[in-house]
Amino acid sequence: GNESRLKAIYEITNTAPIEAKMTEPLNKIWASDVFGLRQMEESLSKAAFKAIKKTVETGAELDSATADVVAAAMKDWAMSKGAKFFSHIFYPMTNATAEKHDGFIVTNSDGAAITEFTGSLLIKGEPDGSSFPNGSLRMTNAARGYTAWDPTSPAYIMHTANGAVLTIPSVFISWTGEALDKKIPLLRSNAAMNAAAQKVLSLMGETDIATLNSSCGAEQEYFLIDENFANARPDLLLTGRTLFGAPSPKGQQFDDHYFGAIPERVQVFMQDFEDKLYRLGIPAKTHHNEVAPGQFEIAPYFESANIAADHQQLLMTVLKNTAKKHGFLCLLHEKPFAGVNGSGKHVNWSVGNSTQGNLLDPGNTPNENLDFLLFCGAVIRGVHKFGPLLRAVIATASNDHRLGANEAPPAILSVYLGDQLEKVFNDIKTGALHVPSDGGTMDLGLSQILKFKRDPGDRNRTSPFAFTGNRFEFRAVGSQQSVSGPLIAMNTMLADSLEWIAAKLKAELDGGAETPAAVFAVIKEIMESHGNVVFGGDGYSAEWHKMAAEERGLKNLPTSAEALPVLKSPEVVELFSSTGVLSPVELASRFEVYAEQYVLAIEVEAKLVVEMATTMIYPAAVSYLSTLGSVNAKLINSPADAVTNAANAMMASVDKLTTAIEKEEFNSTEAHLSFLAGDVCGLMLEVRAAADALEGLVPDSVWPLPKYREMLFIK
Ligand code: ADP
Ligand code: MG
Missing domain, CATH: 3.30.590.10 (Glutamine synthetase/guanido kinase, catalytic domain)
Incomplete structure (x- = not known):
C-alpha cells in the first residue's frame, strides 16, 4: 500500500525546521580544527618548525627526530580538542575515502592508561586494507598496504556525534611500492x-x-x-x-x-x-x-x-x-x-x-x-x-x-x-x-x-x-x-x-x-x-x-x-x-578496478529493478485491478485493460532482465561491460517505461513510491 508514502508527506509537513542560530564570526572558526603551520609554529621549537615547514612547502623528507616532535605536538593539540583516536585517511582507487581508527591509548604494566603517538605512528600506518579493490596489484603474498602521512596536506579534527578523531591525510601504497590510491599519482x-x-x-x-x-x-x-x-x-x-x-x-x-x-x-x-x-x-x-x-x-x-x-x-x-x-x-x-x-x-x-x-x-x-x-x-x-x-x-x-x-x-x-x-x-x-x-x-x-x-x-x-x-x-x-x-x-x-x-x-x-x-x-x-x-x-x-x-x-x-x-x-x-x-x-590495475565498479553498479541496479517491479509496483497494479470488480464492465474505456497491459509488459521485461543478469560467461572484461551497457541497461529502461506508465494509471491513493513532484517540491 501507500502508507509509507503518505506517512512521509505527513512527517515532512508537520515537522518544525531546525532553528537557525547565529554562527560564530569567521575569524574565530577559520581552520580552528586544522593542525596547520600556524598551530605548529605555536607548539614547536624554532628548529623543528623550520624543518617541518620545509617539508610542507617543498616536499623534502622529514627526519625521524622532527617527526617525533611533530607527532607529540599534534597529539597534544588533538587531545586538547577531545580526540582520543587518530586515523590515517586515504583515497583508494574507487572514488571513496577510507580510514581506520586507532586509539592514542596504551596501558602500562600497572594498568594505568597513558597515551602514545610517535613519529613512526604518524608517518606510517598499517591498515588491513586488503578488501579494497586493487585490481590484482596486491597478490596475497604481498597483501599489505601501507598508509603514509602526506605532510603537505595538514591533519585535522573530524568531529562525530560523540567524539573527535585526529585525521591524517595519507597515501596508500603496496608492500612492493605500487600506488594503490589516487593521491600518489596526483603528486607524481x-x-x-x-x-x-x-x-x-x-x-x-x-x-x-x-x-x-x-x-x-x-x-x-x-x-x-x-x-x-x-x-x-x-x-x-x-x-x-x-x-x-x-x-x-x-x-x-x-x-x-x-x-x-x-x-x-x-x-x-x-x-x-x-x-x-x-x-x-x-x-x-x-x-x-x-x-x-x-x-x-x-x-x-x-x-x-x-x-x-x-x-x-x-x-x-x-x-x-x-x-x-x-x-x-x-x-x-x-x-x-x-x-x-x-x-x-x-x-x-x-x-x-x-x-x-x-x-x-x-x-x-x-x-x-x-x-x-x-x-x-x-x-x-x-x-x-x-x-x-x-x-x-x-x-x-x-x-x-x-x-x-x-x-x-x-x-x-x-x-x-x-x-x-x-x-x-x-x-x-x-x-x-x-x-x-x-x-x-x-x-x-x-x-x-x-x-x-x-x-x-x-x-x-x-x-x-x-x-x-x-x-x-x-x-x-x-x-x-x-x-x-x-x-x-x-x-x-x-x-x-x-x-x-x-x-x-x-x-x-x-x-x-x-x-x-x-x-x-x-x-x-x-x-x-x-x-x-x-x-x-x-x-x-x-x-x-x-x-x-x-x-x-x-x-x-x-x-x-x-x-x-x-x-x-x-x-x-x-x-x-x-x-x-x-x-x-599500476595503470592496468586501474582499468580492472574501474571496470569492476561499473559492473557492480549496474548489477545492483538491475537486481533492484527486478525486486521493486515485482514486490512494489506489480502488487499496486494488481490491488487496483481487484477493486474495479463489476464497475469495470460498464465503462467504455476500461482502465482494467490499460493497467493489465502495462503490468504484463512490465513483468515480461522483468523476466528478460532476470535472465540477462544471470549471464556469467564473457570472453573479456570489455565484452562484459558492453553487455551491461547495452542489453542490461536497455532492459532496465524497458521495465521502467512500463512501470512509469502504470504510475499514470493506478490511483494516487495506492501508489507505493513517493512521486517526483513530491520529492522535488515538498521541503
Ligand atoms: P562559475 O559558476 O562562473 O563557473 P564559480 O565562481 O562558481 O564560477 O566557480 C569558479 C571556481 O573556479 C571557483 O572554485 C574558483 O575559486 C575557481 N578558480 C578561479 N580562478 C582559478 C584558477 N586560476 N585556477 C583554478 N581555479 C580557479
Ligand atoms: Mg563553472
Whole structure:
C-alpha cells in the first residue's frame, strides 16, 4: 500500500525546521580544527618548525627526530580538542575515502592508561586494507598496504556525534611500492608537469623559476531530498538514483528555481555546512540554487590541487553528514531523476608558481603573453591527443546518464577558447598574426582581449572543456567523482605537451630564431596538428556530433563500456609510463578496478529493478485491478485493460532482465561491460517505461513510491 508514502508527506509537513542560530564570526572558526603551520609554529621549537615547514612547502623528507616532535605536538593539540583516536585517511582507487581508527591509548604494566603517538605512528600506518579493490596489484603474498602521512596536506579534527578523531591525510601504497590510491599519482603528475614546465620557462629566458603546482577549484552540484521520502525509496537508498518515476507535470521548465531564493530550511542547512567547512580550513565561497528543483551548488575558492582534492573528498563527507542532521538525504549521484538536470562537478584547473604566477593568465606584457600562448597551446595539444583519456577518467555508470544527454557536455572532448582567443590561435596558424620582420615589438594585448570575454553571457555552457579567462574548466566530471582522476589526466597530458614544446622550442632557438618567432612556430604546428579540437559552437547539436566524427576525427565514446578500455591503449600506457605517473602495472590495475565498479553498479541496479517491479509496483497494479470488480464492465474505456497491459509488459521485461543478469560467461572484461551497457541497461529502461506508465494509471491513493513532484517540491 501507500502508507509509507503518505506517512512521509505527513512527517515532512508537520515537522518544525531546525532553528537557525547565529554562527560564530569567521575569524574565530577559520581552520580552528586544522593542525596547520600556524598551530605548529605555536607548539614547536624554532628548529623543528623550520624543518617541518620545509617539508610542507617543498616536499623534502622529514627526519625521524622532527617527526617525533611533530607527532607529540599534534597529539597534544588533538587531545586538547577531545580526540582520543587518530586515523590515517586515504583515497583508494574507487572514488571513496577510507580510514581506520586507532586509539592514542596504551596501558602500562600497572594498568594505568597513558597515551602514545610517535613519529613512526604518524608517518606510517598499517591498515588491513586488503578488501579494497586493487585490481590484482596486491597478490596475497604481498597483501599489505601501507598508509603514509602526506605532510603537505595538514591533519585535522573530524568531529562525530560523540567524539573527535585526529585525521591524517595519507597515501596508500603496496608492500612492493605500487600506488594503490589516487593521491600518489596526483603528486607524481604535479612533479612531471613541473619538470616539463621548468624546461619551457628556462628556454623562454626566465631565470628565477619556483616549483610549479596545479590548482583546482571544484564546483559541486547536489540534490537535497527529505529523508522521509528517501526512506520510502529503496532505489535512492541503495543506488543513489530513482530507478522508476514518471515525470512531474511541473519540472524545471519555468527555470524558477535557478538563482531563486534559497528555501529557508536549506539556508539553515547551508550555514551549518559551511561553518563546518570553515573549521576544517575549506574556503567555501559561493552557494546557490541550481537549474533543477531541489538542486544546489557549493564552490570553494581554489587551492593547490593536492589540498583541493583532499578538501573535495572531505567536503562531500561533511555535505552528506550535515544534510542528514537536517533531515535531508544529500544525493551526489549524477542523475538522480530522469528528465531533470543531473549534477556535475566543474573542475577549474590552472598551473602556476610564485615567480611566474598563473601561466594560464595572459598577463600584461608581451613576454607573459607568449608564456601564456605556449601553456594554452600545450592544453590544446593535450586535449586533442588525449581526449579519449579525459573521457575515460570520467567514465562511471552514473556519469553515463549525464554525458551525451542534452544538459551536460557531450562525450566528445573539444576545447572552447572563446571567439577572440580562438581567432588569435587561428591567425597564428594562417600567418595572419605574425612577428614583425622589422624587429618591432609585437602587441598581443591578450589580457585586454580576454578581459572583455569574461562576461558570463559569452560563456559557452555546452563545451566539456572551456577556457574561462585564467583557467580551464573541465565540466564533464561527475558530481560524485574524486577530482583526482581528472587532475592526474590533465597534469600528465600537460607534462607530455610541455616536453614536446620544450624540444620543438629548443630546435627553433638553436636554429637562430628569436623567441617570439620560435613561439609562433610552435603554436602554428600545434594548431595544424591539433587545432581540430578547438570548437566554439553548440556542443549539444546534432551537426556537431556529425562534424566531430566526419570532419574532425574526434571520438565520441557515449558509454563507460567504450571509454574505459582507452586506459589500455598503447598511447595512454606510454603517456603514463614516460612521465613516471603510473607504471603499466599500476595503470592496468586501474582499468580492472574501474571496470569492476561499473559492473557492480549496474548489477545492483538491475537486481533492484527486478525486486521493486515485482514486490512494489506489480502488487499496486494488481490491488487496483481487484477493486474495479463489476464497475469495470460498464465503462467504455476500461482502465482494467490499460493497467493489465502495462503490468504484463512490465513483468515480461522483468523476466528478460532476470535472465540477462544471470549471464556469467564473457570472453573479456570489455565484452562484459558492453553487455551491461547495452542489453542490461536497455532492459532496465524497458521495465521502467512500463512501470512509469502504470504510475499514470493506478490511483494516487495506492501508489507505493513517493512521486517526483513530491520529492522535488515538498521541503
Ligand atoms: P562559475 O559558476 O562562473 O563557473 P564559480 O565562481 O562558481 O564560477 O566557480 C569558479 C571556481 O573556479 C571557483 O572554485 C574558483 O575559486 C575557481 N578558480 C578561479 N580562478 C582559478 C584558477 N586560476 N585556477 C583554478 N581555479 C580557479
Ligand atoms: Mg563553472
